[in-house]
Amino acid sequence: MSDARDSSPESGQTTFDVAVIGGGAGGLAASIALARSLRSVIVIDAGQLRNSSSAHAHNVLGHEGIRPQNLVAKGRTEAEEYGVTFIEATVTTVHTRDPDAGPAEEVPQYRFELSTSVGVEVTARRIIIATGLSDELPDIPGLADGWGDTVLHCPYCHGYEVRGQRIGVIGTTAMSYHQAMLFSQLSDQVSFIRHNAPAPDSEQEAMLDTLGIEYIDSTVTEAARTESGTVVSLAAGESGDGANALTFDALAVGAYARANADLFAQLGGEVVAHPSGMGTYIPTQMAGQTDVPGVWAVGNAADVSAMVVASTASGVLAGAHVNADLIMESLG
Ligand SMILES: Cc1cc2nc3c(=O)[nH]c(=O)nc-3n(C[C@H](O)[C@H](O)[C@H](O)COP(=O)(O)OP(=O)(O)OC[C@H]3O[C@@H](n4cnc5c(N)ncnc54)[C@H](O)[C@@H]3O)c2cc1C
Known part of the structure; x- marks a missing residue:
């Protein structure tokens, strides 16, 4: 049964089985x-979904094309119907509570204390970090204006919507060649602009050639949205045919995916750099358990490549394992 002592955030100190950040x-x-396992749960959310700049989310089974904010609103309603408490706030600090401090002597298993931007303090037995990641775009003026709309990263999220169109892939790492390869399945008008990516090796050259991907050995100095597409300015004199500006319907770019892991670091955890150079993530076991006792991580915070459904799946699995872990704790 739930060990909730107080589920009203307005009352100040709140104590839950699990705090989900x-x-x-x-x-x-x-x-x-x-909550379906009768655990008391609080979700503290700052409301900055990673995909909030996109009008539609795709490959979300049963909700194809749904607006990201609507999907989350439905999920929140479902959670509230099971008694989950919500606070719209940022968790600013988290620490393991001092076992000798005050009420902790009564409930020593309540090991974490969290502070929020709205002044509410929360105490919890377990923590699930579900803070997502931050996409760091290359520093190209104008590029961020189209993020999630005409500037894309994932062929499975929005590639279908730009099928057959003029797609410019802006290189950031060696993985950008892979990105160009995937987008070439969707259009025969794909150009690869090297920008910051390493020069292609012989295998990558052969891939570009075989798949009919135009290769442009240039950096990009600006991306400007116009009515006829996004005009990409190339560093003068570097383009293949001498042009220093090209127009695309969509740009694909590999943003650096940095795990939102400040709170994990406060608890003594360390993120890991993804071997591909794509970003960082919180290392976990199969069900989301981290190296920090009592702390789980799910979704994009733990997996740079997790789309919506994979993030959902990791959340369900971690929830189930945290419940089992709490039962084990009660057995002593
Ligand atoms: C432009 C774009 C388009 C995408 N399109 C698709 C698509 O079509 N289909 C698809 O399957 N996937 C898509 N994705 C991927 C999708 O966004 C992620 O799979 C999904 O958002 C991951 O869910 P999450 O719960 O891990 O993180 P998020 O959805 O990012 O949620 C994390 C939440 O944690 C909050 N938070 C962070 N720090 C704190 C803190 N300290 N305190 C409190 N709250 C905090 C954030 O504000 C946010 O609300 C897209 C990604 C991008 C960038």
């Missing part, structure tokens, strides 16, 4: 799995 797909799914 982040209310996107991963955090919401975890909260529902836990």
Whole structure:
């Protein structure tokens, strides 16, 4: 049964079985799995979904093309129906509580204390970090204006919507060649602009050639949205045919995917750099358990490549395992 002492955030100090930090797909799914196991759960969410700049989310089974904010609103309603408490706030600090301090002597298993931007303090037995990641775009003026709309990163999220169109892939790492390869399945008008990516090796050259991907050995100095597409300015004199500006319907770019892991670091955890150079993530075991006792991580915070459904799945799994872990704790 639930060990909730107080589920009203307005009353100040609040104590829950589990505090979920982040209310996107991963955090919401975890909260529902836990609440359905009669656990007291609080979700503290700053409301900055990673995909909020996109009008539609794709490859979300049963919700194809749904607006990201609507999907999360539905999830939140479902969670609230099971009794999950929500606070719209940022968790600013988290620490392991001093076992000798005050009420902790009564409930020593309540090991974490969290502070929020709205002044609410929360105490919890377990923490699930579902804070997502931050996409760091290359520093190209104008590029961020189209993010999630005409500037894309994932062929499975929005590639279908730009099929057959003029797609410019802006290189950032060696993985950008892979990105160009995937987008070439969707259009025969794909150009690869090297920008910051390493020069292609012989295998990459052969791939570009075989798949009919135009190769432009230039850096990009600006991306400007116009009515006829996004005009990409190339560093003078570097383009293949001498032009220093090209127009595309869509740009694909590999943003650096940095895990939102400040709170994990406060607890003594360390992120890991993804071997591909794509970004960082919180290392976990299969069900989201981290090296920090009592702390789980789900969704994009733990997996740079997790789309919505994968983030949801990791949340459900972590919720189930946290519930089992709490049962084990009660057995002593
Ligand atoms: C432009 C774009 C388009 C995408 N399109 C698709 C698509 O079509 N289909 C698809 O499957 N995937 C898509 N994705 C991927 C999708 O966004 C992620 O899979 C999904 O958002 C991951 O869910 P999450 O719960 O891990 O993180 P998020 O959805 O990012 O949620 C994290 C939440 O945690 C909150 N948070 C962070 N730090 C704190 C803190 N300290 N305190 C409190 N709250 C905090 C954030 O504000 C946010 O609300 C897209 C990604 C991008 C960038």
